[in-house]
Amino acid sequence: MSAPPPPAAVAPAAPPQQAPFPLTFTVHATWNKARVATLSLPHNPRCRTPMFMPVGTQGAIKGLTAQQMEDLDVDLILGNTYFLSLRPGGEAMEKLGGLHKFASWRRAMLTDSGGFQMVSLLDLSELTEEGVSFISPVDGTRMLLTPEKSIQIQNQIGADVMMALDDVVSSLTTGPRVEEAMHRTIRWLDRCYAAHKRPTEQNLFAIVQGGLDPRLRTMCMAEMKKRDGHIPGYAIGGLSGGEDKNLFWRVVHQCTSELPQNKPRYLMGVGYPLDLLVCSALGVDMFDCVYPCRTARFGTALADCPGGVIHLRSDKFALSKEPIDAQCHCMVCHEYTMGRLHQLACHEGGAELITMHNIAYQMRHMQRIRDAIKGGTFPDLVRYFIRTLHPKGDLPTWAKDALEAAGLPDLGLEELRQMAPPKEIPTPVQEEAKDDDEE
Amino acid sequence: MNFQVAARAGLARTGTLHTPHGDLATPGCLMATMRGIVPHLAKDVLSRIPYANGLEIYFAEMLESEGFALLERFGVSAHTHLNATQNILCLSLRNAMVYNLDGPANDNRITVSGEGGKHPVNAELFARACRLLQPDFACAMADEPVSTCSRKRAGKAVTTTGKYLDAILAQGDLKCPLFGVVAGGSSPEERVRSAELTATRPVAGFLLGGFGLGETPQERDCIFPLVMAKLPAEKPRMIAGLGTPVEVMQAVANGVDVFSSAYPLIESEAGNALVFPLSPSSQESDPFKLNMRSGRWELEQVPLVAGCGCYTCQRHTRAYVRHLLNTHEMTGDILLMIHNAYHYLQFFAAIRECISADASHPPADGAHSQFEQLRQRIVASMLLPL
Numbered sequence: 001m002s003a004p005p006p007p008a009a010v011a012p013a014a015p016p017q018q019a020p021f022p023l024t025f026t027v028h029a030t031w032n033k034a035r036v037a038t039l040s041l042p043h044n045p046r047c048r049t050p051m052f053m054p055v056g057t058q059g060a061i062k063g064l065t066a067q068q069m070e071d072l073d074v075d076l077i078l079g080n081t082y083f084l085s086l087r088p089g090g091e092a093m094e095k096l097g098g099l100h101k102f103a104s105w106r107r108a109m110l111t112d113s114g115g116f117q118m119v120s121l122l123d124l125s126e127l128t129e130e131g132v133s134f135i136s137p138v139d140g141t142r143m144l145l146t147p148e149k150s151i152q153i154q155n156q157i158g159a160d161v162m163m164a165l166d167d168v169v170s171s172l173t174t175g176p177r178v179e180e181a182m183h184r185t186i187r188w189l190d191r192c193y194a195a196h197k198r199p200t201e202q203n204l205f206a207i208v209q210g211g212l213d214p215r216l217r218t219m220c221m222a223e224m225k226k227r228d229g230h231i232p233g234y235a236i237g238g239l240s241g242g243e244d245k246n247l248f249w250r251v252v253h254q255c256t257s258e259l260p261q262n263k264p265r266y267l268m269g270v271g272y273p274l275d276l277l278v279c280s281a282l283g284v285d286m287f288d289c290v291y292p293c294r295t296a297r298f299g300t301a302l303a304d305c306p307g308g309v310i311h312l313r314s315d316k317f318a319l320s321k322e323p324i325d326a327q328c329h330c331m332v333c334h335e336y337t338m339g340r341l342h343q344l345a346c347h348e349g350g351a352e353l354i355t356m357h358n359i360a361y362q363m364r365h366m367q368r369i370r371d372a373i374k375g376g377t378f379p380d381l382v383r384y385f386i387r388t389l390h391p392k393g394d395l396p397t398w399a400k401d402a403l404e405a406a407g408l409p410d411l412g413l414e415e416l417r418q419m420a421p422p423k424e425i426p427t428p429v430q431e432e433a434k435d436d437d438e439e
Numbered sequence: 440m441n442f443q444v445a446a447r448a449g450l451a452r453t454g455t456l457h458t459p460h461g462d463l464a465t466p467g468c469l470m471a472t473m474r475g476i477v478p479h480l481a482k483d484v485l486s487r488i489p490y491a492n493g494l495e496i497y498f499a500e501m502l503e504s505e506g507f508a509l510l511e512r513f514g515v516s517a518h519t520h521l522n523a524t525q526n527i528l529c530l531s532l533r534n535a536m537v538y539n540l541d542g543p544a545n546d547n548r549i550t551v552s553g554e555g556g557k558h559p560v561n562a563e564l565f566a567r568a569c570r571l572l573q574p575d576f577a578c579a580m581a582d583e584p585v586s587t588c589s590r591k592r593a594g595k596a597v598t599t600t601g602k603y604l605d606a607i608l609a610q611g612d613l614k615c616p617l618f619g620v621v622a623g624g625s626s627p628e629e630r631v632r633s634a635e636l637t638a639t640r641p642v643a644g645f646l647l648g649g650f651g652l653g654e655t656p657q658e659r660d661c662i663f664p665l666v667m668a669k670l671p672a673e674k675p676r677m678i679a680g681l682g683t684p685v686e687v688m689q690a691v692a693n694g695v696d697v698f699s700s701a702y703p704l705i706e707s708e709a710g711n712a713l714v715f716p717l718s719p720s721s722q723e724s725d726p727f728k729l730n731m732r733s734g735r736w737e738l739e740q741v742p743l744v745a746g747c748g749c750y751t752c753q754r755h756t757r758a759y760v761r762h763l764l765n766t767h768e769m770t771g772d773i774l775l776m777i778h779n780a781y782h783y784l785q786f787f788a789a790i791r792e793c794i795s796a797d798a799s800h801p802p803a804d805g806a807h808s809q810f811e812q813l814r815q816r817i818v819a820s821m822l823l824p825l
Contacts (some may be wrong), residue, residue, distance in 0.1 A: 058771035335482045
């Protein structure tokens with residue numbers, strides 16, 4: 001970066017009047033930091049948090065219909081601004097009446113800012129204070145994504161929740177670039193709010209940056225809190241990029257402690273079932289991740305079993321007459337045996353089905369998290385989860401530490417370790433190194 | 440299995456094929472499958488498409504991907520294994536999507552190709568598959584050379600196909616009804632000989648084999664009436680290898696009851712939406728199909744077919760389907776296949792209505808039947824620019 005350092009962001013002189021956001025966030029119950037709430041959005045007044053939000057990159061969840069997503073009781077889906085800006089394009093989207101109408105999706109929707117592609121399409125992008133310049137992977141043309149442009153497109157898409165364009169750096173990056181990105185994120189945030197044309201219809205969330213450095217995170221949140229009157233909700237960004245989980249959870253813990261209590265918190269790019277449980281305990285309300293859909297396309301089903309995943313391509317399921325999960329109410333567990341899914345997963349035709357089950361699993365997982373918070377039985381759920389997915393007491397240290405910080409010092413791990421049979425438990429095979437925001 | 444004809448108009452007939460797993464309204468179509476599933480259509484989606492209850496499953500795929508040994512260890516029928524208890528299953532050797540009968544054949548065995556290579560099939564293996572899978576009916580082994588073969592080759596195919604049938608019948612109880620195959624390529628004489636021969640055997644129905652392999656419509660016009668005259672009217676007749684609406688109507692007009700077709704899938708994979716007219720009295724100038732990948736639909740917020748009852752048309756637009764195809768989203772293939780399967784099966788429903796109407800109100804002298812009006816409407820739609 002050879003550009004002269006831009007002026008420091010100037011916070012509004014007086015705390016602005018609380019804007020009438022097109023959102024209400026009503027907390028019904030808490031357990032320590034964890035909370036159950038209703039997030040009321042223009043296209044869905046009853047989003048139940050903590051919630052998992054499946055990713056519909058280009059206006060559809062891969063391999064599923066809108067009807068199936070409704071059958072799965074999904075409250076909110078994501079769209080990717082960058083990809084939608086390429087096809088069909090912002091202008092076309094506006095003419096088509098926005099993404100809700102275009103995709104005939106009747107529930108809530110959230111769009112990212114397009115900024116994540118700074119990381120995922122790094123080779124195709126170039127960053128200046130003005131914005132990020134991308135070379136389109138579709139036709140090779142160059143597009144300058146500025147905060148103003150991102151908001152313009154997101155206004156054209158018309159999702160219930162929009163995200164401010166942030167300067168995203170990989171969570172593996174260290175040094176001055178992280179601090180620079182945090183400051184730029186604040187400057188861009190002000191430009192985003194200035195550019196927002198539909199504040200009574202769409203909520204614009206701010207994204208906390210600052211890498212893995214608690215000092216930078218605090219600085220970022222302090223700046224944002226000065227602007228709290230403009231901000232209907234907060235996202236925790238810059239995580240889930242392959243960083244040390246011991247640092248990951250501490251950043252989440254720090255952010256949920258320092259962010260305003262009365263506004264929703266969205267942890268971007270997190271979606272492993274254990275992470276959802278732990279981060280819900282830390283007080284996160286919204287999650288998104290391509291993991292359940294992507295892993296399905298590799299033949300992996302999510303289930304309450306040792307390791308938490310079932311690799312359906314494994315020959316050991318060829319003869320199975322059992323569903324993935326007898327407790328699961330999804331169409332796939334109702335209609336298909338694992339033996340049948342094994343055959344389909346090894347060829348084609350299995351991806352859509354396993355995707356459907358995995359989303360159903362995530363929805364059920366979030367439902368039991370909400371029920372446990374409401375019913376005061378959250379510790380029981382955590383112990384059940386550990387007993388079922390980590391029967392040898394082999395819970396990762398970071399999760400143990402995070403749960404302890406969340407108020408669960410006694411997880412019964414030692415007991416499990418002593419009880420555990422010496423039998424080998426299949427360990428999940430990681431077919432993807434990291435999660436990308438787009439699929 | 441029980442077949443009942445409800446109405447006749449000329450050689451065409453409409454009726455019902457009753458099976459333990461449901462009824463197929465005829466003329467009707469069995470959907471082509473890959474490894475037992477209709478591509479792109481999960482069970483919840485398929486179950487919402489009217490008349491999509493008949494499936495054709497393929498011998499080579501069952502042999503390969505299920506593995507007969509595996510199924511024998513399972514000890515379950517195809518209905519159970521595929522969880523297709525509400526589906527009529529027909530076991531066929533010839534794959535509707537790709538011609539797979541070009542391997543070596545002799546008096547005792549044919550060769551079917553699958554993804555895993557070529558598999559010799561003799562009467563014993565065929566009977567074993569029938570007993571194991573217990574489909575609602577199975578089509579017998581046949582020698583089906585391409586239509587351009589010599590009369591001598593066609594004659595040999597008829598003789599060999601007859602030998603296969605007798606060898607299968609000698610295997611004892613197959614635990615499923617068997618359709619005998621009428622072979623004979625493009626030779627009218629050999630087709631008649633095959634029909635006569637097959638008609639004398641104790642089969643539940645007939646498969647008109649070897650069509651869609653290069654013969655002309657004129658050759659079919661010549662062969663169909665000759666063959667049908669030799670087949671007992673009370674038994675169902677199936678045809679494989681034909682699927683376009685005009686081909687279907689030509690066969691129906693000659694008395695064919697059951698089709699097996701990958702036509703909706705083939706059009707879907709080509710990115711086309713079937714929009715041809717489904718009513719003999721339709722006055723709209725609908726084209727035959729739409730190229731859904733075309734940029735002309737970018738802002739078209741209308742269904743694929745106005746008034747269509749399918750999920751895709753009820754909920755989505757040409758613009759959205761085009762966008763999903765354009766961005767290679769799997770959901771685009773699903774939405775297009777839902778519409779095409781629905782439209783195609785409604786086409787068969789329209790044919791049945793025309794036959795019933797023509798049977799109860801025969802057209803006046805010189806007037807066109809409802810059936811013929813529908814055919815002409817469809818042919819006219821094919822002449823319109825896409």
